[in-house]
Amino acid sequence: MKVVRLILESFRFAWNALKMNILRTILSLLGVTVGIFAIIAVFTIVDSLEKNVKQSFDFLGSGVIYVDKWPFTADSNGEYRWWDFWRRPNPSYREFKFLEANLSGQTAMAIYADIGNRVAKRENNSFYETELIGGSYGYKDIVELDIVRGRYFTQTEIASGRNVCIIGDDIVKALFPNGEDPLGKEIKVNNKKHFIIGTLKKEGESFLGFESKDSYCVIPYDAFRTMYSTGTGTYNERGSTIAIKGQEEDIGLVELEGELTGILRTRRGLRPREDDNFALNRPEAIANVLSGVFDVFGIAGWIIGGFSILVGGFGIANIMFVSVKERTSIIGVQKSLGAQNYFILFQFLFEAVFLSVIGGLGGLFLVFLITFIPMGSLEVSLTLSNIVLGLGVSAIIGTVSGIIPAALAARLDPVIAIRS
Numbered sequence: 001m002k003v004v005r006l007i008l009e010s011f012r013f014a015w016n017a018l019k020m021n022i023l024r025t026i027l028s029l030l031g032v033t034v035g036i037f038a039i040i041a042v043f044t045i046v047d048s049l050e051k052n053v054k055q056s057f058d059f060l061g062s063g064v065i066y067v068d069k070w071p072f073t074a075d076s077n078g079e080y081r082w083w084d085f086w087r088r089p090n091p092s093y094r095e096f097k098f099l100e101a102n103l104s105g106q107t108a109m110a111i112y113a114d115i116g117n118r119v120a121k122r123e124n125n126s127f128y129e130t131e132l133i134g135g136s137y138g139y140k141d142i143v144e145l146d147i148v149r150g151r152y153f154t155q156t157e158i159a160s161g162r163n164v165c166i167i168g169d170d171i172v173k174a175l176f177p178n179g180e181d182p183l184g185k186e187i188k189v190n191n192k193k194h195f196i197i198g199t200l201k202k203e204g205e206s207f208l209g210f211e212s213k214d215s216y217c218v219i220p221y222d223a224f225r226t227m228y229s230t231g232t233g234t235y236n237e238r239g240s241t242i243a244i245k246g247q248e249e250d251i252g253l254v255e256l257e258g259e260l261t262g263i264l265r266t267r268r269g270l271r272p273r274e275d276d277n278f279a280l281n282r283p284e285a286i287a288n289v290l291s292g293v294f295d296v297f298g299i300a301g302w303i304i305g306g307f308s309i310l311v312g313g314f315g316i317a318n319i320m321f322v323s324v325k326e327r328t329s330i331i332g333v334q335k336s337l338g339a340q341n342y343f344i345l346f347q348f349l350f351e352a353v354f355l356s357v358i359g360g361l362g363g364l365f366l367v368f369l370i371t372f373i374p375m376g377s378l379e380v381s382l383t384l385s386n387i388v389l390g391l392g393v394s395a396i397i398g399t400v401s402g403i404i405p406a407a408l409a410a411r412l413d414p415v416i417a418i419r420s
Contacts, residue, residue, distance in 0.1 A: 029359035031312025036363030042301025067242040071279040092233030105256040108141035108245040113230040127174035134224020150198030161222025165194040169202035170214040313401040320405035332418035345410035352402020360394025
């Protein structure tokens with residue numbers, strides 16, 4: 001009960017100080033407001049950028065290892081040895097079947113190949129930016145196709161390479177402008193007839209401008225192979241990719257990667273001293289590279305905002321020194337009536353924190369207003385963690401700035417204080 005009374009009393013003094021000297025308080029808190037705004041604005045934009053960039057790589061799936069010819073990123077020395085990679089064989093359909101028969105640490109597996117900027121036609125309508133993808137039966141479990149109408153391929157359609165397809169929203173709108181149901185209709189892709197058995201949910205353009213699923217035309221892998229040379233394993237063909245999704249209990253996919261490496265080296269007849277002639281790519285590698293870049297922006301935000309917060313801290317300290325000077329006689333009366341030193345200390349310290357947090361709230365409000373500014377495909381949002389960070393930094397600045405004036409007030413002699 002005594003603590004509650006102390007908090008309420010300190011809050012009342014802080015509020016009165018704020019009301020009596022509004023202009024002085026606002027000018028002094030401006031540094032804290034600008035500082036918190038600078039830090040949290042940078043963090044908010046960086047977090048939003050990181051979120052949007054990572055969402056742009058969602059088409060790669062999560063918890064997946066990709067067997068490919070080319071690695072996603074450079075090696076640990078920052079070198080990308082393309083002159084070694086280009087002579088590597090592409091993953092083959094026989095390797096895919098071999099992995100299907102021998103690999104045990106996966107939940108899903110697929111082989112696929114793709115080619116962009118194909119032409120899809122129906123009667124007098126055409127779509128010239130089709131992303132044509134040939135995938136095996138497990139492709140839906142790797143990429144997570146969101147089919148809103150129709151269905152996915154059956155095992156029979158995959159095995160026989162039938163001319164059926166699943167198309168994205170952009171293709172639907174381009175080839176069926178009058179809104180008719182596309183299911184069961186015939187379209188031509190590269191002048192080859194395909195029957196539509198499913199359509200995908202509208203996804204919209206990604207932040208980095210990658211091809212979204214709206215322009216996808218997915219066909220069985222064997223149907224794709226009748227149009228383009230792929231899956232034979234030679235180095236100069238259109239490359240296929242084998243994708244393997246790991247188990248949830250395999251943290252970091254360490255076991256899957258080790259098993260996969262051993263099976264592929266055995267399959268390709270590599271000797272113990274020979275380097276791998278394949279790449280095991282993971283989307284997390286790209287995310288780690290991007291995280292390093294965004295960390296630099298975060299440090300820049302701290303540096304930029306730190307100077308403003310330093311100025312704001314001196315402003316808060318100045319307010320508190322003036323407040324102690326103005327209320328010296330009141331402090332003397334409080335002490336003569338039995339107020340303890342900790343009560344005086346907490347009273348002024350709480351006032352400093354309270355004023356600093358108000359300045360921080362002002363900065364957070366300005367950041368919140370930024371989220372309403374249209375920035376194209378970048379979605380900016382103020383997260384709870386950044387709000388807590390802003391308030392926490394404000395409270396720390398208030399504590400550091402107010403501790404010396406509060407200590408001086410607590411150590412005043414009551415008789416001398418009343419006389420002043």
